[in-house]
Amino acid sequence: MEDDKIIALYWARKEEAISETDRKYGSYCRSISFRILNDKEDSEECVNDTWLHTWNAIPPGKPEFLAGFLGKIVRNLSISKYRAGHAQKRGSGETQALLDELEECIPSGKSVEDEIEGRETAAAINRFLETLDAESRKIFVRRYFWAEPVKELAGNLNISEGKVKSQLFRMRAKLKMHLEKEGIAL
Structure with a gap:
């Protein structure tokens, strides 16, 4: 339907x-x-x-x-x-790995101070994603939004795990810089 x-x-x-x-x-x-x-x-x-x-x-x-x-x-x-x-x-599963990887870039959500702050962060991440090429955007979204394991992600995109890991590392660094420029990350 x-x-x-x-x-x-x-x-x-x-x-x-x-x-x-x-x-x-x-x-x-x-x-x-x-x-x-x-x-x-x-x-x-x-x-x-x-x-x-x-x-x-x-x-x-x-x-x-x-x-x-x-x-x-x-x-x-x-x-x-x-x-x-x-x-x-703290578990050792895939979800904890995802949260740990992004922990340095995205402000902590421990306080529920303001939903507006969360929306601003989401909008800033969307602006960041617009700066990426199609493959990088796909890797970022599949990893951090859909929680796809690195091995599975690499297999689905026909690239090496090493390439996925290095791209994710570089993208996290760029994201952190982007969020700092926008005054979201400290």
């Missing part, structure tokens, strides 16, 4: 919207969540929560790109679940 028809089902408050969303985007959302949580049950819970969040968001919202909308919700829910489960200890 086309995205606009699925969105129309949400607007009409038809429960079929959820089953159609799951049919079209379920495996996509499960893979994002599983990469972050590495736990099937927790991932399934986050996907189900994603459907609930989507039901509550549409209407009034009307996403232009449904896959990205769903991906962002499931990613954020999964990261929150990961952080809640690892609040007392």
Whole structure:
């Protein structure tokens, strides 16, 4: 079913919207969540929560790109679940590696002082991504937004793991400089 028809089902408050969303985007959302949580049950819970969040968001919202909308919700829910489960200890999984890699570039989110600050940071990162070539942007987004492991990322893009790691290292340094210029990172 086309995205606009699925969105129309949400607007009409038809429960079929959820089953159609799951049919079209379920495996996509499960893979994002599983990469972050590495736990099937927790991932399934986050996907189900994603459907609930989507039901509550549409209407009034009307996403232009449904896959990205769903991906962002499931990613954020999964990261929150990961952080809640690892609040007392630092794990050694892929998600912790992602957070550690970006920790030096992006201001800490420990205080919930202001959502505006988070939006400014997101806008600055988007401006940074616009400065990258297509391959670098793809590597950055797949690694830090979709939580794709370096080995898998390299295989999917037919490049070496070393190249992926060095590009990520250079991009993090450039991101840090970009955020410092914009007054976001110290």
